[in-house]
Amino acid sequence: MVESVPLSWRLQRQRYNLIGTRCATCDERFFPPRNFCPSCRRKGKIEPFQFSGRGSVESFTVIRVAPSGFESQTPYAVGIIKLDEGTSISGQIVGDVTRVEMGKRVRPVFRRIREDGKEGVIHYGVKWALEG
Ligand SMILES: [Zn+2]
Structure with a gap:
């Protein structure tokens, strides 16, 4: 069992x-x-x-018109990260969107995900930063 x-x-x-x-x-x-x-x-x-969270960009999209709660962050990239340990995970890639490319190395960073308006609830989670 x-x-x-x-x-x-x-x-x-x-x-x-x-x-x-x-x-x-x-x-x-x-x-x-x-x-x-x-x-x-x-x-x-x-x-x-x-998982270490280290990996590479498998695919990505640049978000220019953000959903509610994410407006202050545009433009930003979201993508699929192929983890070194053997599976893939979706998430936000922080930093200059013009530098994001398929195959680029990324490492995990602990960041604010979004803020819930009036209540001021802040959600944290893992995002990815380009290495180098
Ligand atoms: Zn098995």
Whole structure:
């Protein structure tokens, strides 16, 4: 019987700390965390896995007209980051949008994601910064 992933991982910690899971049977890595390996099925042994967050830009889009809450940040790039440890994750790429290119190296940075207007609730999470 596979142990279920603690709820706390599925909520905030997975975004903040990049904790995913890994199948110890076949070494496949999952982010967001999964508690079931589609390859090994019942033979899969799932354990926590800490991603470094380092990787490269797999694809990206420059956002010039932002949704509510993000207006002050335009233009900005969002993309798919191919992590060194073997899976991909979507997120914002901070910095000069003209320097973002496919294949460029990125590292994770802990940044403010957005602010919820009147209540002033600030959401933090992982974004990516270009290396070099
Ligand atoms: Zn597996």
